[in-house]
Amino acid sequence: MNVKFCIEGEEEIGSPHLEPFIATHHDLLQADVLLISDTTIIGPNQPAICYGLRGLCSLEVHVQAAKSDLHSGLFGGAVPNALHAMTELLSSLHDHEGKVLVEGFYDDVAALTAEEREELAKLPQDDMAYMQSLGLNELVGEPGYTTIERTTARPTLELNGVYGGFQGEGSKTVIPAEAHAKITCRLVNNQDPLKILNLIEAHLKAHEPKGVTVTVTRHDHAKPFIADFHQPAIQTAVEAYRFAYDVEPHFMRMGGSIPIVEAFDRLLKLPVVLMGFSLPDENFHAPNEHFSLDNFDKGLRALVFYYTHLERV
Amino acid sequence: MNVKFCIEGEEEIGSPHLEPFIATHHDLLQADVLLISDTTIIGPNQPAICYGLRGLCSLEVHVQAAKSDLHSGLFGGAVPNALHAMTELLSSLHDHEGKVLVEGFYDDVAALTAEEREELAKLPQDDMAYMQSLGLNELVGEPGYTTIERTTARPTLELNGVYGGFQGEGSKTVIPAEAHAKITCRLVNNQDPLKILNLIEAHLKAHEPKGVTVTVTRHDHAKPFIADFHQPAIQTAVEAYRFAYDVEPHFMRMGGSIPIVEAFDRLLKLPVVLMGFSLPDENFHAPNEHFSLDNFDKGLRALVFYYTHLERV
Numbered sequence A, B: 001m002n003v004k005f006c007i008e009g010e011e012e013i014g015s016p017h018l019e020p021f022i023a024t025h026h027d028l029l030q031a032d033v034l035l036i037s038d039t040t041i042i043g044p045n046q047p048a049i050c051y052g053l054r055g056l057c058s059l060e061v062h063v064q065a066a067k068s069d070l071h072s073g074l075f076g077g078a079v080p081n082a083l084h085a086m087t088e089l090l091s092s093l094h095d096h097e098g099k100v101l102v103e104g105f106y107d108d109v110a111a112l113t114a115e116e117r118e119e120l121a122k123l124p125q126d127d128m129a130y131m132q133s134l135g136l137n138e139l140v141g142e143p144g145y146t147t148i149e150r151t152t153a154r155p156t157l158e159l160n161g162v163y164g165g166f167q168g169e170g171s172k173t174v175i176p177a178e179a180h181a182k183i184t185c186r187l188v189n190n191q192d193p194l195k196i197l198n199l200i201e202a203h204l205k206a207h208e209p210k211g212v213t214v215t216v217t218r219h220d221h222a223k224p225f226i227a228d229f230h231q232p233a234i235q236t237a238v239e240a241y242r243f244a245y246d247v248e249p250h251f252m253r254m255g256g257s258i259p260i261v262e263a264f265d266r267l268l269k270l271p272v273v274l275m276g277f278s279l280p281d282e283n284f285h286a287p288n289e290h291f292s293l294d295n296f297d298k299g300l301r302a303l304v305f306y307y308t309h310l311e312r313v
Helices: A019-026 A082-091 A116-121 A127-135 A148-151 A193-206 A232-245 A259-268 A293-308 B018-024 B081-090 B112-122 B125-134 B145-151 B193-206 B234-244 B259-268 B293-307
Strands: A032-035 A047-051 A055-064 A158-166 A178-187 A213-222 A250-254 A272-274 B034-036 B048-053 B053-064 B158-164 B178-187 B213-222 B250-254 B273-275
Touching: A019 A259, A032 A259, A047 A272, A047 B213, A055 A082, A055 A193, A082 A158, A082 A178, A082 B081, A116 A148, A116 A250, A127 B259, A148 A250, A148 B018, A148 B125, A158 B259, A178 A193, A193 A213, A232 A272, A259 A272, A259 B034, A293 B034, B018 B259, B034 B259, B048 B234, B048 B273, B053 B081, B053 B193, B053 B259, B081 B158, B081 B178, B112 B145, B145 B250, B193 B213, B234 B273, B234 B293, B259 B273
Parallel strands: A032 A272, A047 A250, B034 B273, B048 B250
Antiparallel strands: A055 A178, A055 A213, A158 A178, A158 B158, B053 B178, B053 B213, B158 B178
């Protein structure tokens, strides 16, 4: 067996050099299967295989009213206010429940299969404990889906920042000339990030409030990833986890994005298997990040099993 | 004739000590008429008498969702977003044209009389030039009113500041836990600032979005002022302007607030006459503030005429 290691240190900044490297080194990178260990399992004794990751797109919205801020005593009542326009515009993006109202947003979303919903339903999720840990009295989301489905298998459109006008202490009688909003979407197969950006821009243009000009700046985007968990490369991973942990692994999707996974999948056209061993509470990217020694041992055993059984793939 | 001068230096910070002083010195301040020169005229050769000022009330709105910001990859789709809630809440305050939708907001507004509308229609106002000077393609405001009526004789509710979430460069996949908005209203007779604050709070509570908590902090408030321009004290001012400028003065209302005017009116119960002589483009509160020497002379003549004809009041 030949093993090729691909080690890169730019994942946290979106791996800008990896995709061109893959594209120009097809031969060097040829393989039967691609294994990435960057996902989590459910708990110390409950492994899981991640078969889907959400994609991403990101944009900024700018609303311009008058050419400068105006005094509300002199102008209030007769001129557009950039913040009135911005809140009107942004509130058109969702219904009260949290469903996205951008025309066509859900058109390309692959519906969850009955089998997937069954698998995801096996994952432990206690909504009451979840709410309590977050300080919430209520959950808000797309009707008809569970919390796990909403956070991993359904797309979202989130306002990440909104600002305009006066933010200091007390009050100021200003009519703001401009307002800004930052938006990111989490996307699922088969949504295309560029198509979604087009749909959002079209929605914003169609809903442009009276008296103001709306412009958009685009930022990052990444495609979603999904694998068929029936394929031999993943079924062998099931056996490997079963061997190392002595329990049946779950299938799960993750709500975040690992853009290179989709790039490997698309450019190398080989099975991508996500075999992770970290626990959800190991302080990723935070002080005291740690990794369980027990999962280090079981992970080694699972991977050795996997490598030695790969001939079946 | 006896003249009492009242000179105070706190007007720009809301005159916090003047109202208690008036309240405790009724006898000292007794008079037949109160004259204040703090308003503008229309142009170098067109005097005007201001007979109405707008009042004010001010508040801050806070929306709290989860107890801290959350990662949109892990939680996006299932939890409330403070900015979604804030934009939904704020967009409920106006219709698309700019009419205020707070229940009861207009209930106590004294309608403009036919005579007032006639007087206000005499004031020079070129909407095209006005838009051009502000860099606007369109004016926005309460339907059925002219620009001058909207900015001086109708109440408003303005968003002065809105903020929450990420404001730095680029994007950040955060679900904000909190959002804030600053609001001021310009009020007209017979709206009561405290009643309006109650109505706004009731509206915000009634429209509280799912999954979040809305709280309110109150700031300043000041009552609106209006005088009947038929009364002798004001008709004598008409004669005084006519004498000094040799043209008929207009009647106007001002969109801003001079809170002490209303306090003098309410506490001393004597006619308040606003005889100003400054021009609108004299850079109030700004570098190179100035005052026309011509209006200084004409103002002196108008005031001398006024004092010497006061026996008719």
